[in-house]
Structures are given as structure tokens and as C-alpha cells.
Amino acid sequence: MKKTAIILIVNIFVLSSVYCQDIKTGEGESTILLPTTNIGVDVGKASLTFKTNNFPQSKLKPNGFIWGLDVMGKSKEGLSNIFSGSEIVPTSSISTVLGYSFSNSDEISDDYTSKYAKILKDSLNSLSNSFRKSFGADIISEIYKIKSDSAKKYILSKVVPALKVNLNKYEKLQKLLEEMSKDETLQPEIVTSAKTLYSYMKENQTWKEIKSLKVKLESGIENVGSEEYWKLTIYGHFGIKGEKFNIFKGWDSTNIENSFEKETFSGNSGGFGVNYLFNSKWIVGFRYTYQETNNLDELSTNDYKVTTTFTQNTSVGTTQISKTAYPNKYKTAYLNRYDFDLIRFINIGENNVIIADLYLRINESTNQDNLVSYKDLGLSSSFFNMKGKFIGGIYLELPDFEQSVERRKAEEEQELKDWYNRLTFGIYVKYSFSSLANLF
Amino acid sequence: MSKVKCEITYPSQLISKIGEFEINHKESNEKIKESGCLIVTNNNINVDIMLHVVGILFGPKNAKCYMDVYVDGEKVNSTPIESKFKKESGIQLFNWMA
Numbered sequence: 001m002k003k004t005a006i007i008l009i010v011n012i013f014v015l016s017s018v019y020c021q022d023i024k025t026g027e028g029e030s031t032i033l034l035p036t037t038n039i040g041v042d043v044g045k046a047s048l049t050f051k052t053n054n055f056p057q058s059k060l061k062p063n064g065f066i067w068g069l070d071v072m073g074k075s076k077e078g079l080s081n082i083f084s085g086s087e088i089v090p091t092s093s094i095s096t097v098l099g100y101s102f103s104n105s106d107e108i109s110d111d112y113t114s115k116y117a118k119i120l121k122d123s124l125n126s127l128s129n130s131f132r133k134s135f136g137a138d139i140i141s142e143i144y145k146i147k148s149d150s151a152k153k154y155i156l157s158k159v160v161p162a163l164k165v166n167l168n169k170y171e172k173l174q175k176l177l178e179e180m181s182k183d184e185t186l187q188p189e190i191v192t193s194a195k196t197l198y199s200y201m202k203e204n205q206t207w208k209e210i211k212s213l214k215v216k217l218e219s220g221i222e223n224v225g226s227e228e229y230w231k232l233t234i235y236g237h238f239g240i241k242g243e244k245f246n247i248f249k250g251w252d253s254t255n256i257e258n259s260f261e262k263e264t265f266s267g268n269s270g271g272f273g274v275n276y277l278f279n280s281k282w283i284v285g286f287r288y289t290y291q292e293t294n295n296l297d298e299l300s301t302n303d304y305k306v307t308t309t310f311t312q313n314t315s316v317g318t319t320q321i322s323k324t325a326y327p328n329k330y331k332t333a334y335l336n337r338y339d340f341d342l343i344r345f346i347n348i349g350e351n352n353v354i355i356a357d358l359y360l361r362i363n364e365s366t367n368q369d370n371l372v373s374y375k376d377l378g379l380s381s382s383f384f385n386m387k388g389k390f391i392g393g394i395y396l397e398l399p400d401f402e403q404s405v406e407r408r409k410a411e412e413e414q415e416l417k418d419w420y421n422r423l424t425f426g427i428y429v430k431y432s433f434s435s436l437a438n439l440f
Numbered sequence: 441m442s443k444v445k446c447e448i449t450y451p452s453q454l455i456s457k458i459g460e461f462e463i464n465h466k467e468s469n470e471k472i473k474e475s476g477c478l479i480v481t482n483n484n485i486n487v488d489i490m491l492h493v494v495g496i497l498f499g500p501k502n503a504k505c506y507m508d509v510y511v512d513g514e515k516v517n518s519t520p521i522e523s524k525f526k527k528e529s530g531i532q533l534f535n536w537m538a
Contacts, residue, residue, distance in 0.1 A: 056475045059458045105498055108529055109459035113494050166442050167487045167511050168538060210489055218537050221494055226529040229498050231456055277456055280500045280530030345454070345500040353454060353502045384453060 048073045053097070062106040066233065068097040091243045095269075099235025104227065111226040135170065135206070139163075142200055148189035155180070155193055174201045233275040237289070241267045243296065246325035248304060256306050260323055263330065267292035271337075285341035293335055295371045298405070299326050333371030338362040353384045354393075372408050374400040396425045443483040444468075445510040446493055448534075452476040454503035459496030459531070487511055495534040501525045505532050 053068030074091040143159060146152040158180070162173045180186060180194035201207060243265040252258040273287035304323040309316065339361050346354040361376040378397035398419060400406075406414050444463050452475045461468050461480040468482040480495065497505050506520040516538055523532035 056452060056472055059456065060470055060472065062457070103457055103498075105457040105459050105496075108498075108531060109496050112496055112531075112533065113460050113462045113465075167491055167516055169488050214490055214492075214537060217492065218535060221533075221535045222524075226526070226531075228528070229457075229530045231498075278530075280456070280498055280503075347500065347502040349502075351502060351504070353451075353500060384451065 058101060062104070063102050064100070066097070066099045066101055066235065070095045091241070093239055093241040095237060095239030097235050097237045099233055099273075101231060101233040103231040104229060105231070108226045108229055112221060112224050135204070138204075139173070139197065139201070142197055143193075146189075146193045148187075148193070151187060151189035151193045154187075154190050155197070170201070170207065174198065177201065228279050229277075230279075231275075231277040233277075234272070235274075236270070236272050237287070238270045239268070241265075241269070241293075243294075245296070245301075246323055247328055247330055248302065248323075248325040249328055256308075259306075260304075260325055265294050265296075265332070267294070267332075269293075273339075281345050283341070283343040285339075285343070287337075287339045289335070289337040289339070291335045291337055292332065293371065294330065294332050296326065296330065298371070299329060301326050331370040334366040335371065336364040336366065338364070351385070355382045355384065356380070357382070368408075372404045374404045375402055377401050392428060394425065394427050396423060398423055441484045442487050442512050444481065444485045444487070444491065444493075446480040446495070446507055447473075447510070448478040448480065448495070448497070448505055448507045450476055450478065450497055450505040450532075451499070451503050455497050455499040455505070455532070457498040459498065461493065461495035461534075464490070464492050465494075491516070491538045493534055493536045497523065497532040498530065499532050500530070501527070503532060505534070507534055507536070509536070509538070 049070065049072045051068070051070045053066065055066060055068065058064050058066050070093075072091075072093045139159065140156075143152060143155050146155065158176060159173065162176055163169055165172055177194050177198040181191055181198050183191065186194075245263055245265075247261045247263050249259055249261050269289050269291035271287060271289035273285065275283060275285045277283045301324050304325060305320060306323070307318055307320045309318045311317075340359065342358045344356045346356055348354055357380045359376075359378050359380070363374050363376075365371040365373045376397060376399045378395060380393060380395035382393035399422070401419065401422075403416055403422075406416055446461065446463070446468075448461075450458075458470065458472075458478060461470055463480070463482045464485050464487070466482055466485065468480045471479050471481075473479050480493075485491070491509070491511065493507070493509060495507075497503075499505075504525075505523040507517075507523070508515055508520055509517050517536075521534065521536050523534050525531070526533050
């Protein structure tokens with residue numbers, strides 16, 4: 001029952017990723033800051049993440065401060081260990097981003113709105129005012145000139161309500177008169193009077209000017225030429241990572257508990273990053289990080305089982321405890337990380353976009369004995385449906401493309417492979433609340 | 441004078457900036473209702489002659505945005521108004537007139 005409940009809870013988390021539209025960049029996060037507010041679970045890595053930032057709100061201003069917070073909890077040994085009865089190796093991290101974003105969005109907005117509209121605004125206002133002040137009254141006085149009382153009464157009953165309409169009242173009135181002038185079911189006097197009024201409206205000079213201004217305005221804005229859009233974001237980032245784990249020190253027959261040592265690792269990281277977006281097509285990203293880390297990723301854990309037998313009177317009992325521990329090769333290390341991303345927005349058909357990300361991760365260790373320097377290269381393609389119902393993608397990665405870890409081993413232990421045999425690839429999909437709602 | 445409200449939906453991940461929106465060439469109040477939904481309002485618009493909405497969002501070609509326009513609470517467009525992509529500057533443009 002407990003297990004079922006855990007599975008259910010985990011599934012709810014897995015399926016309840018809110019706006020979790022991230023781009024995949026293999027290990028390590030992208031250097032590109034994306035507007036995500038995210039609660040999600042990565043089943044493969046057994047991680048639970050929460051992300052929040054002000055990026056959506058910052059879009060309203062051409063320039064301004066941005067901030068973001070990411071919190072992550074993870075079982076180092078994967079989700080399967082939660083159910084297998086072994087101990088969990090917990091990892092948690094908090095990272096913050098604080099930066100400033102610049103763009104030329106104001107200049108472009110001005111080209112399309114204010115700058116162009118100012119030229120026409122004054123003439124439109126004066127035409128609109130003079131038209132509003134006199135035209136309604138002019139039409140009514142034209143109607144009073146109609147000799148037939150029944151025609152006059154009928155047209156007034158139609159025109160007066162039409163003049164009370166809000167949006168485009170004169171255009172709608174002109175259409176009404178046109179229809180009346182063609183309606184053969186009406187009295188001939190009404191049809192003739194409607195024709196006269198329709199011509200009066202059509203020939204009115206101010207009305208003509210307004211109509212031509214509307215055309216000029218619409219096509220003028222459509223044909224505005226403007227500079228290319230760009231956005232530059234500069235940010236600093238800082239993070240703390242904590243891990244708790246056991247180290248196997250070797251069997252101590254006098255006290256088994258002494259065979260294991262509990263270790264706590266706490267590492268800080270910090271640095272800066274730059275994103276440059278241009279023409280809404282390309283984003284170039286760079287991030288530098290100085291990171292205090294360890295070599296746990298290079299080590300694998302073992303499960304140790306200790307069985308104790310005791311005898312009391314004629315009874316024999318055994319107790320068994322399980323320990324998950326790393327071998328006694330644990331070391332701390334410092335890394336200089338240089339992350340590069342080149343993103344291209346690719347339009348597919350009419351409604352879909354692929355975000356292709358070519359990325360390079362350079363991890364330079366300050367102490368090669370404790371942690372080997374390595375470089376990863378990869379390409380990911382994230383699929384965006386415009387309705388936001390689904391996101392997924394594929395990625396291809398060449399981890400440690402210089403095979404630094406292998407080359408560090410003794411020659412007889414090295415397993416050097418051709419690059420194409422070391423390529424890793426994967427498919428990733430994520431769901432959002434809206435997509436789930438549509439499933440039921 | 442009428443109250444004009446424009447409700448714009450946009451693909452949040454692909455739109456990197458929201459530019460200015462003008463209703464009959466008057467600056468209007470812009471507010472993000474939720475991620476991917478922008479509300480533009482102006483409560484003092486003369487719509488006797490015409491209603492013209494110009495607005496810009498910054499995003500790639502297929503990051504299409506849609507707009508519904510309300511005058512005094514009444515929706516005045518029959519189908520959602522789709523933005524047009526302007527290649528030279530990389531923007532999604534609304535230039536709609538009624």
C-alpha cells in the first residue's frame with residue numbers, strides 16, 4: 001500500500017510539470033536563461049526541481065533586472081533505489097541568478113507605433129473631431145429634408161439607433177443606407193431617400209479623407225522598415241550543493257560500524273554568463289563557473305550487507321543491515337567550467353518550432369589527480385508545439401570527447417574507442433498541465 | 441468614449457520581449473495576466489470612426505500570437521486575430537483595424 005502510494009505520488013509529480021519547457025543540453029544546465037517556472041521530476045536522475053524567476057514579467061520592459069532561483073533535490077543512486085530498500089544518497093542544490101537585460105525593443109516599437117503614428121495622429125484626430133461634431137447632425141438634417149413623412153419616419157427609426165452604436169458607427173450607417181437603397185420590399189419613397197442619403201455620405205469630403213487615412217495608416221505600418229531586434233543579458237550566478245554519503249574504509253572486524261564513514265560534502269559555485277539574442281533567430285550563450293566539487297561522478301557505489309549472528313540459550317538469531325557506500329577514493333576538486341551554447345530557432349511547417357542547441361562544456365580541473373579535466377560536445381533539438389500542449393526532443397552527445405578519463409588510466413586498462421562508438425543519444429518528453437487536461 | 445481591452449495569447453518560451461501596444465494611437469496599459477497571456481487596456485478610446493490596434497511582440501516566425509478585442513465588454517472580432525511576422529526585424533506584429 002505504502003509502495004503504491006509512493007508510486008502514485010511520484011507519478012503525480014512526473015505528470016505535473018508546470019511550464020517545464022526546458023531545452024536539453026546533456027549534463028549541466030544551459031547557459032541560456034529561459035523563462036521557466038518549473039516543478040518537475042526527472043525519473044532517470046531521480047531529481048525533483050523547483051524553478052522560479054521574474055523572466056516573464058521582465059519581458060514588458062526593454063531593459064531591466066532579472067532574477068531566478070533553482071532548487072533541486074536528488075537521489076544520487078536513481079529512483080529505483082527508493083524502492084529497492086537500499087539507502088538513498090541525497091543531493092540537494094540551490095542556485096541563484098541575478099542579471100540585467102538590455103534590448104532595442106523600445107526603438108523598434110517606436111518605429112511601428114509612436115514614430116509613424118504621430119505623423120497621422122494629429123490629422124486623424126482633427127478629421128475625427130470635425131466629423132463627430134457635424135456629421136451626425138448633418139445626416140439628421142438631410143433626413144428632415146425628405147418630403148414623404150412615412151419615409152422620413154421610417155429612415156429616422158433606423159438611423160437614430162445606428163448613430164448610438166459605438167464601434168464604426170458611420171461605416172455601419174453607410175452600409176445600412178446602402179442596403180435600404182437596394183431593398184425592393186420597401187416603399188419607393190424610402191428607397192429613393194436612402195439612395196440620396198447614401199450618396200451624400202459617400203461624397204462627403206471628410207468621410208473620404210478618413211477612409212483614405214485608414215488605408216494609409218494600415219498599409220503604412222505594414223511597410224515600416226526597422227532595425228534588427230537584439231537582446232543582451234549579462235548575469236552573475238551563485239550556487240550551493242550538498243551531498244551526504246557513506247565511504248567504505250575497509251572491514252573493521254572489531255567494530256563493523258567503523259568500516260563505514262559518513263561524509264558530508266558542501267560545495268559552492270559562482271561565476272557569470274552572457275546571452276545575446278538577435279533577429280529572434282539566434283542566441284549565443286557563454287557561462288563561466290568556478291566550482292568546488294568532488295569526484296563522486298567518477299565512482300560507483302556498492303551495497304554492503306552485514307549479518308550478525310547471536311545465540312541466546314538454545315536460540316540462534318541473525319540481524320542484517322545494508323549499507324550503500326562509495327569506495328575510499330573520494331576526493332574534492334575545483335573546476336573552471338566554460339560552457340558555450342549556440343541556439344537556432346528553426347521553423348517547421350506553419351505552426352511548430354525546433355530549438356536546436358549546439359553546446360560545448362569545458363571542465364578544467366585545477367588538480368588532475370583528484371578530478372580529470374574533460375570536454376563534452378552535443379547537439380539537442382527541442383520541439384515546440386505552438387499550442388504549448390507538448391514538448392519533447394532528441395539529443396546527441398559526445399561525452400569527454402578527448403577521452404581524458406580513459407587516457408589517465410594505465411595503458412593496459414585504457415579502453416579508447418572511436419568517436420562514433422562513444423556517441424550517446426536520447427529522447428526526452430515532458431507534459432504540461434494543459435496537455436494532461438486535454439487527455440481526459 | 442469606450443473601454444477597449446485586447447487579450448493576447450503568445451507562446452511564452454519563444455517570445456523574448458513584449459513591445460508597445462497602442463489603441464487608436466494612444467499608449468495603453470499592458471499587464472501579464474499569466475505566463476503566455478497579455479492584457480492591454482485603455483478605458484478612454486473614441487471608436488466612432490475606427491478602432492486601430494498596433495502592437496509588437498519579439499519572437500521567431502512560427503511564434504504566432506493571437507488577439508481578441510473587446511469594446512465595452514463586447515468581443516468585436518469574429519475569429520482570433522493572428523500576428524504577422526516581420527522578417528527584417530524579427531518581430532510579431534499586430535496591425536488590426538475595425
